[in-house]
Amino acid sequence: MLFGLLGNTLTILVVWLRPHMRSSTYLYLSSMAVSDLLILLLLPLDLYKLWRPRPWPLGDLACKLTMFLSECCTFCTILHITFLSLERYVAVCWPITAKTVVTRRRTRVIIGCLWLGAAVSASPVLIMVGVEDVGGEDHGFCRCTHYAISSGLLSAMMILSNLYFLVPLCILGLVYTLIGRTLWLRPKSSRRDQSHRSTVKMLGVIVLAFVLCWLPFHVGRTILSLSLGSSVERQDASMNYFNLASSVLFYLSAAVNPLLYNLMSARYRLAVHSLIHKHPHTHTHRLKSAHEIRNKYVFFSSI
Template sequence: MRCQNKRRAPHKKLRRAFAYIRFSGGGQSLFRTLKDVEEAPLSSYFGFPPPPNKLCVTVIYIPLMLFGLLGNILTILVVWLRPHMRTSTYLYLSSMAVSDLLILLLLPLDLYKLWRPRPWPLGDLACKLTMFLSECCTFCTILHITFLSLERYLAVCWPITAKTVVTRRRTRAIIGCLWLSAAVSAAPVLVMVGVEDGGGLDGSSNEGRGGETDKRECRCTHFAISSGLLSAMMILSNLYFLVPLCILGVVYSLIGRTLWLRPKSSRRDQSHRNTVKMLGVIVLAFVLCWLPFHRLPSPQLDTYAPPDTHLYFLYYLSQYFNLVSSVLFYLSAAVNPLLYNLMSARYRHAVRSLIRTQSHAQARRMHTLTVHHSTTTL
């Protein structure tokens, strides 16, 4: 009987682990899964190699965060300090850069939760706000890509209408509405997450383990799981991905058809082609990076299933899948400035101009300080 209880323990933990369904708010679910595997390692039961460790995740994330912060800050500065870059397209892209910047600024908290998941040091309000902000920025990025593509559809397929409909003032108003819509859609997260006693996967408190006494975690609450709020939020998250994906497919098919049938001699059409190519690559990167987050839920394990069932192997593989999907999530927030630089000559020239201007301004300030110091000395 004692041996049988030991054998059932990992099944119960694994079954409870599958209850934590991913929704698209940052990488928190990855860190939850990694911690669960540390508490009930499959390698000790089934002879599998160890899952990805914390150091591996950290080594990947830190350069990604630094690169993304630099690129998105540069994009925001280029658009707002260069008047000729304030077109409707680049207004959308700069707002997307703000969203991506906020996502990357939350990454250190995810890393902190990876290395020290408990106790959560910032309180219940900070827990709710950080998760809400992550989900809000996720929705906001999707909406920006969708409306930017619709704006390009008007510019290419209905150019006369676009001249009267697409204006900077109207674009700024639409961007404000997109942020508001994303905030309203993410509002349930404020109820879904909070600081709760983590204990173990089987509900135990693990008292004395590692010298820890405070088990409070920033996590999805039991109320959200039992009430069905988490399931509803996952449906909303999937709709936020699938509906725009269908819209983008139709829009770019119509744009491609229109450009294909037109003569290629027009300079305006050539400009449209370059812009559409850049946006097409951005959309492709978006789909590839975010598709893993919208896979089907993991299967539930039977508590009394034999230990050699294939579900355990699938669960183990999901640890690596979660690692890849979370890396892709943050990669999507960091890669866009690189795509702009590779595919837009206008963006490259604006970046060079901004850097050159700042370098000259710094040199003039240094020269002024040197002359002033020399005059004072004399």
């Protein structure tokens, strides 16, 4: 949690305090860092529910809002990764079109729409969860309600959640296949394509980490929702360790992205160094000048 909070906070500060880092790619990454921060801030509540499942001390409203926020940020992260990959596809495969279509203003509008879409998609959670007494005892659980199970709302939400994972996964596979094919057919000496290759490598590693960390999480949630009709004891005995492992991977995915940026992107490393260095303006000026020179080279070479 601490590692993820530090890394994602640095990502947000790097993008918003360094104007040369406000490309469409890093705008997506900074917005995704906000989503990851919110997910990590909910980690103490999940740990508390594991340690002491009942009674839930924060009331019904807090139960609904925390579950809603977790689901909303989950959807939002998936949408950010998908649209970021689509933006890279346009930039690599349709570079002339990208100059007019991919703009900072349009990227900000898309990011706002992604957050709105994620919030609307997660809104049924506000009806599905609440504090319920189990077995006639006066000890409330923050959990999925009996109404959600009996009405089929839980099943519908699980279908939506799985579609949010499977459909983007298919899109990402297709997009990176087309990007790889395009870059393979182009001459490797092109400076612009070298920049695209480094960015695509970084995003490819992020997508791979996303799939590896989130696949067990979605499998576990689906099995858990299907087993809610059975006894609680049977469910806990069969799924406890798997759910723990998938939860660790889920939170790890929210913490590991800044490390991947640092490992895969020299531009990100230099920007972080300029942010924490005692003489940031010198490094910023150097980075900005290098960025302007590279842009001019790409512009004239494209002509």
